[in-house]
Amino acid sequence: MKIYDRAGFPNPARIRIVLNIKNLEEQIEFGSVDRIGAEHKQPAFLAKNPFGVIPVLELDDGTFISECTAITEYLDNLDGKPVLTGITPREKALIHMMQKRAEAELIDPVGLYFHHATPGLGTTLQAYKSPDWSGRGDWGNQQRDRAVKGMAYFDTVLQERSFVAGSTFSMSDITVFAGLMFAEAAGITVPEDARSLRAWRARVAELPGVKQRSGQTFLPEDLKRLGF
Amino acid sequence: MKIYDRAGFPNPARIRIVLNIKNLEEQIEFGSVDRIGAEHKQPAFLAKNPFGVIPVLELDDGTFISECTAITEYLDNLDGKPVLTGITPREKALIHMMQKRAEAELIDPVGLYFHHATPGLGTTLQAYKSPDWSGRGDWGNQQRDRAVKGMAYFDTVLQERSFVAGSTFSMSDITVFAGLMFAEAAGITVPEDARSLRAWRARVAELPGVKQRSGQTFLPEDLKRLGF
DSSP states (O other), X not given: OEEEEOTTSHHHHHHHHHHHHTTOGGGOEEEEOOTTTTGGGSHHHHTTOTTOOSOEEEOTTSOEEESHHHHHHHHHHTTXXXXXXXXXXXXXXXXXXXXXHHIIIIIXXXXXXXHHTSOTTOTTTOOOOOXXXXXXXXXXXXXXXXXXXXXXXXXHHHHHOSBTTBSSOOHHHHHHHHHHHHHHHTTXXXXXXXXXXXXXXXHHHTSTTTXXXXXXXXXXXXXXXXXX | OEEEEOTTSHHHHHHHHHHHHTTOGGGOEEEEOOTTTTGGGSXXXXXXXXXXXXXXXXXXXXXXXXXXXXXXXXXXXTTSOOTTTOSSHHHXXXXXXXXXXXXXXXXXHHHHHHHHHSOTTOTTTOOOOOGGGGTTOHHHHHHHHHHHHHHHHHHHHHHHOXXXXXXXXXXXXXXXXXXXXXXXXXXXXXXXXXXXXXXXXXXXXXXXXXXXXXXXXSOHHHHHHTTO
16 A cells, blocks of 8 residues: 655644554555645546545555545555444444534634735735635635634543543544644634533544654645745 | 425435335335525524535434435445445445545536526525626536536546446436436536436436436425515
8 A cells, every 4th residue: 555645744644644543554554745836736646535624544455545534545455453433333424423513613714814914825826815815815714714713622522531532542632633733734723612622632632543644744844845 | 203394406316216115115204395585594503504505404313413415325225236336435425435526527517607696595595796707607507607617527528337336226316317407406507518417317317216306496385485
């Protein structure tokens, strides 16, 4: 198997955590995609994923799998012990519900804010900014507000449960964790009063499989190219 | 089990098809949510789903499951024969990849076009329109273009396969099918040259479980309230 990604980017980080937890890293070959240089928008990469996003998993039979949920379902079910995606119908349902919410209410709006209301990855990669970009950045900033509301939602969830989808760690925890990493890199802070979310984050950061990835948002060379 | 939905709306239609295919309709109680009257944004419904979208599945133990993928995973796995969500890791991965694409590249942009670039469901429900709404409807119309590109993508996929995620019908076929129903209701036509997509659609419309739902986009009384 081969993963095409870029270390440090939010969605690649999700799958790197899955690989660590499932002890699969040694079975995987990694191909680095120059995300800032827009390599993922070139024909060679678009043949792997026509929508031009990373990460992509290439199976040994040549099948390409993209989208983090799909890649996680594959990797988690390989050994017949789906600890991240659930066993019972109820577990599967709660994990997929929270996975969708973690994307729609956190990691996606953070990405939209980053690309539309900040210089993001630069104009080569993101030529189109939302209509109000030159002025108030209205739509992009609404996405930031949505992400902050998403954090408040996950805080209420974590007041009642140990993990995002129940009493055990799942793929949806990884998505919220990566969402908070990305938010921080984009300049969106977790509200001070989101105490349960902050405590959960500190706990998750210490888990085996997650610990190796904690805090690694963007490679140093990529940060330099982004002007940090 | 109980489903809170509104017959004829796109996402409820997805789950109604799942229920038909899995022969579960008789085990389900239905609660109709007045979507146009914004009942799904009132406290009683928000207690079931804080993000105020339908459908929602209530389990017998009182657990609420929302998001179509999550509800489908639940219903499809109840009998231990997950014909819609896959058995092998590769099947699961391809189905989830195509499910995500069917949402992101078809049903979601159709919804954004409908709500932001047309009168949609009216100003009570959708007070905020995208910035250019009063003039060119720029962002909303880009979403229409994205949906049309999505149709072209699914057409190329269906040139090579019988169904969206492979050789058998899956949950991702239901999502594309509902996406095309919604597109039609919103005034977006499937391009004439998307022959494989059109042929697939005609075939899917005749499948047991789907046939009962074909063409039922919005209840007649809802269409009347929308001014049709």
